[in-house]
Amino acid sequence: MTEEKKKKSVDLASMALIDKASSDQVNLVFDRAEEMKPCPIGLVGSCCSNCGMGPCRVPLPRGKEETPEEKRKRRGICGATAETIAARNFARKIAGGAAAHSDHGRAVAELFLAAAKGEAPGYEIRDEQKLLQLALEWGVEIGNRSNSEIATQIGEKALGEFGRQEGELLFLRRAPLKRQELWRKLGVAPRGIDREIVEIMHRTHAGVDQDYRNLLQQGSRAALADGWGGSMIATELQDILFGTPAPVLSQVNLGVLKEDEVNIIIHGHEPLLSEMIVATAQDPQMVELAKAKGASGINLAGICCTANEILMRHGVPLAGNFLQQELALVTGAVDAMVVDVQCIMESLPDIAQCYHTKIITTSPKDKIGGAMHIEFNERNAILSAKEIVKVAIENFPKRGSNISIPKEKTDLIAGFSHETINYLLGGLFRASYRPLNDNIINGRIRGVAGVVGCNNARTTHNEGHIAMVKELIKNDVLVIQTGCSAMASATAGLMVPEAAAEYAGEGLASVCEAVGIPPVLHLGSCVDNSRILMAATAMVKDGGLGDDISDLPVAGAAPEWMSEKAISIGQYFVASGVFTIFGVNWPTTGSTEVTQFLFKDFEEMYGGMWAFEPDPLLAAKLMIEHIDKKRKALGIDKARERVLYDMTMRRELE
Amino acid sequence: MEYEIEEKSAPGREKVKVLGATFEEGRPQGEEDGKWRHKLETREEKLKYLETGERYWYGKDWYGSEKRKNPA
Numbered sequence: 189m190t191e192e193k194k195k196k197s198v199d200l201a202s203m204a205l206i207d208k209a210s211s212d213q214v215n216l217v218f219d220r221a222e223e224m225k226p227c228p229i230g231l232v233g234s235c236c237s238n239c240g241m242g243p244c245r246v247p248l249p250r251g252k253e254e255t256p257e258e259k260r261k262r263r264g265i266c267g268a269t270a271e272t273i274a275a276r277n278f279a280r281k282i283a284g285g286a287a288a289h290s291d292h293g294r295a296v297a298e299l300f301l302a303a304a305k306g307e308a309p310g311y312e313i314r315d316e317q318k319l320l321q322l323a324l325e326w327g328v329e330i331g332n333r334s335n336s337e338i339a340t341q342i343g344e345k346a347l348g349e350f351g352r353q354e355g356e357l358l359f360l361r362r363a364p365l366k367r368q369e370l371w372r373k374l375g376v377a378p379r380g381i382d383r384e385i386v387e388i389m390h391r392t393h394a395g396v397d398q399d400y401r402n403l404l405q406q407g408s409r410a411a412l413a414d415g416w417g418g419s420m421i422a423t424e425l426q427d428i429l430f431g432t433p434a435p436v437l438s439q440v441n442l443g444v445l446k447e448d449e450v451n452i453i454i455h456g457h458e459p460l461l462s463e464m465i466v467a468t469a470q471d472p473q474m475v476e477l478a479k480a481k482g483a484s485g486i487n488l489a490g491i492c493c494t495a496n497e498i499l500m501r502h503g504v505p506l507a508g509n510f511l512q513q514e515l516a517l518v519t520g521a522v523d524a525m526v527v528d529v530q531c532i533m534e535s536l537p538d539i540a541q542c543y544h545t546k547i548i549t550t551s552p553k554d555k556i557g558g559a560m561h562i563e564f565n566e567r568n569a570i571l572s573a574k575e576i577v578k579v580a581i582e583n584f585p586k587r588g589s590n591i592s593i594p595k596e597k598t599d600l601i602a603g604f605s606h607e608t609i610n611y612l613l614g615g616l617f618r619a620s621y622r623p624l625n626d627n628i629i630n631g632r633i634r635g636v637a638g639v640v641g642c643n644n645a646r647t648t649h650n651e652g653h654i655a656m657v658k659e660l661i662k663n664d665v666l667v668i669q670t671g672c673s674a675m676a677s678a679t680a681g682l683m684v685p686e687a688a689a690e691y692a693g694e695g696l697a698s699v700c701e702a703v704g705i706p707p708v709l710h711l712g713s714c715v716d717n718s719r720i721l722m723a724a725t726a727m728v729k730d731g732g733l734g735d736d737i738s739d740l741p742v743a744g745a746a747p748e749w750m751s752e753k754a755i756s757i758g759q760y761f762v763a764s765g766v767f768t769i770f771g772v773n774w775p776t777t778g779s780t781e782v783t784q785f786l787f788k789d790f791e792e793m794y795g796g797m798w799a800f801e802p803d804p805l806l807a808a809k810l811m812i813e814h815i816d817k818k819r820k821a822l823g824i825d826k827a828r829e830r831v832l833y834d835m836t837m838r839r840e841l842e
Numbered sequence: 843m844e845y846e847i848e849e850k851s852a853p854g855r856e857k858v859k860v861l862g863a864t865f866e867e868g869r870p871q872g873e874e875d876g877k878w879r880h881k882l883e884t885r886e887e888k889l890k891y892l893e894t895g896e897r898y899w900y901g902k903d904w905y906g907s908e909k910r911k912n913p914a
Contacts, residue, residue: 315879316885316888317879317882317888317891317892320885320888320889320892321892321896321900324889324892324900325899325900330885330889362899364908365908366908431877431879432879434876434877434878434879435870435875435876436870436873436875436876437869437870437875437876501873502873503872503873601876603876607879607896608878610895610896611878611895614895616878616881616882616891616895617894618894618895619891619894619895619896620895621898704865725898726898728908729898729899729908730898731908735908834852834853834854834855835854836853836854836855837853837854
């Protein structure tokens with residue numbers, strides 16, 4: 189393997205397929221990233237294209253100190269300063285990310301309501317307990333009412349959150365009381381999900397909000413509407429419809445594809461149709477059809493967050509993360525790739541032409557030129573799923589001879605929802621976060637880190653995630669993960685209980701062994717970052733670690749971020765009180781003031797702040813330093829073992 | 843399953859017998875193995891669990907660090 193190839197990925201399966209793509213003359217994301225360098229002005233947030241007078245470029249001068257006069261002149265044609273332009277661009281990224289998560293939540297709410305009314309055959313209430321939980325929380329009468337009646341009212345309320353015009357989002361009440369007060373004081377408690385996103389688009393239009401602080405406060409409001417609104421609605425309603433995740437054993441990496449079976453890859457973010465495909469793939473009629481075409485069965489595997497959704501609930505294996513989507517096709521063994529929304533590369537149909545794979549789009553919001561479209565219709569989802577599975581089966585005999593499935597695949601345990609963590613720590617009769625808090629207080633566990641986010645072709649695939657997570661657990665920091673980041677750690681074997689003894693510090697390993705959990709927990713997809721908010725809130729509410737999320741010895745990171753969704757996630761974690769560090773690049777460095785505001789002033793306002801560090805080990809060090817700072821503030825910076833005194837020891841004391 | 847009993851030193855006493863690891867050997871089979879929520883069968887059991895297990899939000903009393911706080 190050449191040095192150049194090593195830089196594209198640290199994953200052996202991916203590196204082998206990058207080589208195969210090269211010999212097959214297939215152009216990959218890695219090649220495009222080499223051929224096209226990022227625009228240096230857009231990269232730092234200093235380009236404004238929000239009106240027809242621009243695009244205007246206002247970068248910092250290179251290699252010299254700017255004079256006050258030069259700074260005064262560094263403006264767009266409309267007079268917008270570099271600060272306004274950087275803040276506008278950052279806020280629009282938040283709007284894009286919050287819109288993506290929240291529109292996912294809306295789609296789930298619409299399906300949920302249809303299922304409650306009996307208008308979506310095949311969908312049903314699978315988790316009554318979570319239905320009751322939301323009913324208690326949202327003031328929906330339970331009594332002797334049927335699940336359908338309760339769910340109908342909950343579905344209507346959930347949909348109402350998107351168009352709400354005043355008041356506050358219902359899920360904000362879940363947050364620690366002190367945090368809720370702070371949001372109200374700062375004027376960032378979201379009124380409605382759509383409203384806050386629309387208001388960003390209005391304020392960032394030419395000639396509206398021209399105070400970077402005010403723009404970024406609206407960014408916090410929209411981001412909070414994502415984390416404590418749209419994303420949380422998606423997570424909770426999906427749990428009710430498809431089941432709340434519980435521990436499940438599965439496998440990860442491209443080696444999960446099977447040469448003798450019909451391989452169907454499910455890719456995207458919304459699990460609405462894929463839940464039906466999971467059921468359809470097990471249908472004996474479909475299996476018989478596959479056998480009639482020469483296959484020995486039907487093999488489902490996933491890419492990106494739809495994969496995480498069906499992994500968490502059904503144990504469907506993960507083929508890979510964002511930068512592996514093209515590589516899956518390069519195996520020559522994928523008979524159909526079914527995509528829904530978000531993080532889907534437009535290059536897929538082009539690459540599929542080099543092999544035999546059918547790329548099937550399923551959402552009216554996400555069509556791709558050159559792909560086949562079979563639209564998901566909630567009123568007839570089973571038929572859509574059957575049609576898709578049949579296309580894959582019919583395509584199996586058309587496979588070429590140029591097939592190469594890597595052997596690499598790794599075991600993982602997924603399914604750590606907030607509810608399951610609570611249950612695992614305390615048991616059925618006294619479910620509790622107490623053991624976690626106690627072990628943080630006694631120092632066995634130093635703190636908790638959420639490592640999340642994407643892959644980015646500008647940095648080595650998976651390297652940042654794995655290096656950071658290994659460094660954190662070595663230093664007794666329990667890691668909780670979602671999205672593509674979770675998949676990276678899983679490929680490195682960090683998501684099995686045995687990993688504790690091999691990679692974790694002594695204290696963390698002892699707790700993991702006692703509870704029977706891995707040192708790195710998979711909490712799900714990117715909307716499931718809302719589960720991390722719930723876990724952090726449970727830690728606060730259990731007591732002993734302060735009375736707000738900003739008091740906890742915790743930190744967050746996205747070492748390989750690339751999407752606007754990551755920016756929205758980061759902003760809602762910061763506004764919820766979490767120190768959050770990103771790698772690769774930082775999109776406001778064109779304005780020192782805006783960057784300072786996000787990196788320093790936010791700490792005074794929210795107790796959480798942003799940071800940027802591309803080196804994953806240095807970033808982990810900063811996270812650990814922050815965790816230690818919080819431990820010191822709590823007075824738990826010196827490890828204290830709890831000793832159970834027997835009578836002899838007591839007598840010695842006297 | 844057979845329980846493992848280990849002998850360990852205890853402060854100020856002779857060695858004591860303690861129960862060893864109680865996990866079962868082998869790998870879980872299928873998606874049902876880790877599922878625990880079906881242990882709660884009736885609506886009453888589920889509501890009771892919410893009140894105790896998820897007491898941070900659904901308990902009747904204030905809980906933990908926020909117990910001493912005035913309502914927001």
